[in-house]
Amino acid sequence: MVGVCRGCDSHAALAEAMVEIDERAAIVRCRGCSHTLFTVMRDEGGVRVMVASLSSLERSLQRDIPQS
Numbered sequence: 001m002v003g004v005c006r007g008c009d010s011h012a013a014l015a016e017a018m019v020e021i022d023e024r025a026a027i028v029r030c031r032g033c034s035h036t037l038f039t040v041m042r043d044e045g046g047v048r049v050m051v052a053s054l055s056s057l058e059r060s061l062q063r064d065i066p067q068s
């Protein structure tokens with residue numbers, strides 16, 4: 001799955017993003033510019049995803065390699 005960063009227009013596989021995790025949240029950052037792409041929060045009420053600099057998320061039917 002390829003994510004596009006609004007901060008630097010990088011197209012990269014989501015697996016390449018940097019992730020900071022603690023017991024309540026996972027912060028997913030762009031490897032190109034370190035902006036927060038999205039944050040996943042977890043608490044007793046459930047899970048919440050807050051989108052920040054993630055412009056789009058694309059899943060190719062062919063392959064998951066950025067086209068750039």
Ligand SMILES: [Zn+2]
Pocket residue numbers: 005006007008009010030031032033034035
């Ligand atoms: Zn970026």
